[in-house]
Amino acid sequence: MIRLFSLLPYFLGIITAAQPVKNNFIPGKTTGTLPSLEYGLGYDRLGAAKMTFLDTNVVIKVVDSTINNYKVQLSKDHFAYLSKSNFKKDTTIKIQPYYLTASLFASGDDKDDYVTIALEERLPYRSIQQINPSRIVVDIFGTASNTSWITQRSSAKEIKSVYYEQIEDDVYRVIIELNHDQHWGYSIYYENKKLVVKVKRQPADLGLENLKIAIDPGHGGSNTGAGGVTSNIAEKNYTLLIAKQLQKELEEEKATVFMTREKGTTLSMPERIDMIKAQDPNFLISIHLNSSAKDSVNGVSTYYRYIGFKPLTQFILNRMLELNLNEFGNVGGFNFALSGPTDYPNCLVEVAFLSNKEDEKKILDPEFHKAVAKKIVAGIKDWLKFCKKGF
């Protein structure tokens, strides 16, 4: 289950939203842990829909305010919302009507590929993944093309080609075509005023013994998660038991495994994301147990946020269905915090429902934990075969 947020302050925020900022806008920069832009003030139990994570010290133009968020102007026609805790005012910044781009450069080192985009200022951006063909699309706001060089070095292994399109007068789009069908992740950040898109390559050897896998057992410590409908067991303890079985199965296949927690540690979502990013895994599996207000709802489901990461989640679900669980489904566009990073493929597995008696009975059985772990590994292997031959 994913933690519920208190909705009340948010609705109050919307009611009192219309407080125009004087002098048209306030200049400033992003700050703090994992700043992110949200599309609107919509809200569900996972929070507003995220447009993107941003680097820090990105120039931001605040044009309006709610209780918790600033409305920021990205370009003439684009707006987004930024948490107030991720904004620092800086009136020394003289924001230009638009900025200019310079050259694009694609290259690689012994591990990853990079596209660098020279800019005059650290401007907001967003990205999406496309499939068939696989591409990373990055929009940079408040900027117009002055690019006349797009250099590609042969050291770039995953990047097939890079080009741009000025999609609006002040929105510059960079399109990065990939050599493999599978997206292996990318990170966007600034080096001074150069925007860098670090592109992960498909590993040359897709054997599990060559891969590093992060596992996040959901909840933990003071965050108990859902409760069992008849047993009242805590989700946090059973996500850990299943995750440990998964760790064991993967290590038997000689994979390198990183666990975000191995006991009842309390970890926030940003802490988990930081830990996982620092490990630079090939992919992430999150383990949770579902819960519904309706006790008849049951079954297994897997989740992804970005379309490029869907195949892993579909293959794992297909194998999990062999456990005689109902199908709750393969869910995309999911706004779960650990599905948000673009840096590595990731799959959230909601194994079964603690709120359903039949599912709960399975969850209580240690043999079931082993069976789940084996099916997840089988799904991972199916996916890796698929990556190897191409889609």
Ligand SMILES: [Zn+2]
């Ligand atoms: Zn959960």
